[in-house]
Structures are given as structure tokens and as C-alpha cells.
Amino acid sequence: MEETWDETRVRELHDDLVDLYGPAERDGEHGSDADPGEGVRQLVTTILSQNVADENTRRAAENLFSTYEGYDAIESAPPEELAEVIRVAGLPETKADRIQRALSAVRAETGGAYSLAFLDAMETDAAKPWLTDIKGIGPKTASVVLNFHFGKPTMAVDTHVERVSKRFGLVPESASNAKVHDLLDELVPDELKYPLHVLLITHGREHCTARSPDCENPVCTRYCTCGGC
Structure with a gap:
């Protein structure tokens, strides 16, 4: 039995x-002690990591953050250009769309800032649905961001x-x-x-x-x- x-x-x-x-x-700090901007980087990198090996995620993230000076440039980049920059991560058009949609949602929530610091003040059962309501953000991506960056219990x-x-x-x-x-x-x-x-x-x-x-x-x-x- x-x-x-x-x-x-x-x-x-x-x-x-x-x-x-x-x-x-x-590794590193999380929650209120963490760098607010790092939460967005975690979110973007986790989107890149969907259904791909770690090494290709690393290469795609390096390409992305060395090509664009800030999140505003990533959000406003021509979708086909962004897809080419992250192509090594696989599903480039899909992931480019998800990244830009996520950045837009963050900016709209904060009134212009690219920061997920507001999630730190939310209960997990509210923060997780906020993330998964963004098309293309599933429970794994949301849980990685909330647990790894904010130390939330998910x-x-x-x-x-x-x-x-x-x-x-x-x-x-x-x-x-x-x-x-x-x-x-x-x-x-x-x-x-x-x-x-x-x-x-x-x-x-x-x-x-x-x-x-x-x-x-x-x-x-x-x-x-x-x-x-």
C-alpha cells in the first residue's frame, strides 16, 4: 500500500x-531588500526561459540586455527586430510579444515605472493572479518571479x-x-x-x-x- x-x-x-x-x-536578496528593477529582469528572463535550455536562455538574455539600453526601448522595439535579438531562445515571435505585453502591463500598473516592487506588498494569492492575467505568463513563470525574487510562498x-x-x-x-x-x-x-x-x-x-x-x-x-x- x-x-x-x-x-x-x-x-x-x-x-x-x-x-x-x-x-x-x-542566491542574493529577495523581497523588500531586493533591487526593484531586478524583478522585471527576472520576469523577462523567465519568459525567455520558457521551453528552452538554460544556456540558450543565458545567451538570449545577454543579447537582449546588451542590445537595448532600457525596458522602454525593449517595449517600443519593432516586434520583428526584438524577435531576431532573442531568436536563440526559441519561439522568438511569441516570446517577443509576451515580453512587450508584460512590460506594458507593468508600466500601466505603476504609472510609468518598470518595477514590480508593488508585488512585494501584495499577498501571494493576489500577486500570482496579477501576473498570470498577462497573456503568456503561466503559473510557472509567475511562481519563479514571486518565489525567487520576492521570497513569496509559491x-x-x-x-x-x-x-x-x-x-x-x-x-x-x-x-x-x-x-x-x-x-x-x-x-x-x-x-x-x-x-x-x-x-x-x-x-x-x-x-x-x-x-x-x-x-x-x-x-x-x-x-x-x-x-x-
């Missing part, structure tokens, strides 16, 4: 992942987190990505949302890969229900 998941078992999973990989530490679910969570039985196999976000936000204690996100990604890359998973490790032995285990 499979064990049910509760807060105690989630904490045990976190501790077992720490034993395997070491603790997940945050868990970003990428392909690794979703795959491992389903194999471990934290969420149903049939759950959509949006539903996985909701379920993990409810299940995972707030202070573990960031470190567990990082550790599950690490486990998904190191052992619980999409194809030919390596299940010879204590975490998979204890928690995994996939065929390889």
Missing part, C-alpha cells in the same frame, strides 16, 4: 534529498519537478501543470517551497530523468513508484 503524503513526509523527502545533494541555498513547477512529483506520488499522474502547482502549493510547507523546488530539479536531472532513469539511489528506493524502481 502506498503511503499518503502529508507535511511530515514532505519534510522527510526534503531531508533525504539534502542528504543526497546537500542543501539548496538562495512553488514553481517545471518539467523536472512535475515528473518527479508524479513518479513519487505527491500529485496524481493525470494532473495538469496548473493543477500540480495548486497541489504542491497546498502540500509543501512555505519554507520548503524554494529548496524543494531546487532539489527536485536536481534529482530530475541527476537520477529521475525522463528516459532511462537511474533508480539506484536511496531517494528513489524510498519514494519512487515508476517502472524503473
Whole structure:
């Protein structure tokens, strides 16, 4: 009989992942101590990262921020020009449109400033819908910005987190990505949302890969229900 998941078992999973990989530490400041303009950079970079490898995200971000002097120049750039600048990130026309739409929404909300500082004062259940109401901003992008930059308690679910969570039985196999976000936000204690996100990604890359998973490790032995285990 499979064990049910509760807060105690989630904490045990976190501790077992720490034993395997070491603790997940945050980089830099977040929340009210963070640079207000960096929140917008996080948002733009996370849009670039959608469905693409980290190295291509980095290259696209370097191209973008070296080509344009400020967010106003990015927002007002000809769409076809902007798409060419970020082409290495894939889906260039779609992502150019999403970036310009997001910058326009931020500017409209603040009365002209390119800053997401206003989100810091909002509760998570209000800040997240504000972001996802922008067409092209899904729950993962919103959660990355809110958790990584503002330290708000919401868990970003990428392909690794979703795959491992389903194999471990934290969420149903049939759950959509949006539903996985909701379920993990409810299940995972707030202070573990960031470190567990990082550790599950690490486990998904190191052992619980999409194809030919390596299940010879204590975490998979204890928690995994996939065929390889």
C-alpha cells in the first residue's frame, strides 16, 4: 500500500534529498531588500526561459540586455527586430510579444515605472493572479518571479519537478501543470517551497530523468513508484 503524503513526509523527502545533494541555498536578496528593477529582469528572463535550455536562455538574455539600453526601448522595439535579438531562445515571435505585453502591463500598473516592487506588498494569492492575467505568463513563470525574487510562498513547477512529483506520488499522474502547482502549493510547507523546488530539479536531472532513469539511489528506493524502481 502506498503511503499518503502529508507535511511530515514532505519534510522527510526534503531531508533525504539534502542528504543526497546537500542543501539548496538562495542566491542574493529577495523581497523588500531586493533591487526593484531586478524583478522585471527576472520576469523577462523567465519568459525567455520558457521551453528552452538554460544556456540558450543565458545567451538570449545577454543579447537582449546588451542590445537595448532600457525596458522602454525593449517595449517600443519593432516586434520583428526584438524577435531576431532573442531568436536563440526559441519561439522568438511569441516570446517577443509576451515580453512587450508584460512590460506594458507593468508600466500601466505603476504609472510609468518598470518595477514590480508593488508585488512585494501584495499577498501571494493576489500577486500570482496579477501576473498570470498577462497573456503568456503561466503559473510557472509567475511562481519563479514571486518565489525567487520576492521570497513569496509559491512553488514553481517545471518539467523536472512535475515528473518527479508524479513518479513519487505527491500529485496524481493525470494532473495538469496548473493543477500540480495548486497541489504542491497546498502540500509543501512555505519554507520548503524554494529548496524543494531546487532539489527536485536536481534529482530530475541527476537520477529521475525522463528516459532511462537511474533508480539506484536511496531517494528513489524510498519514494519512487515508476517502472524503473
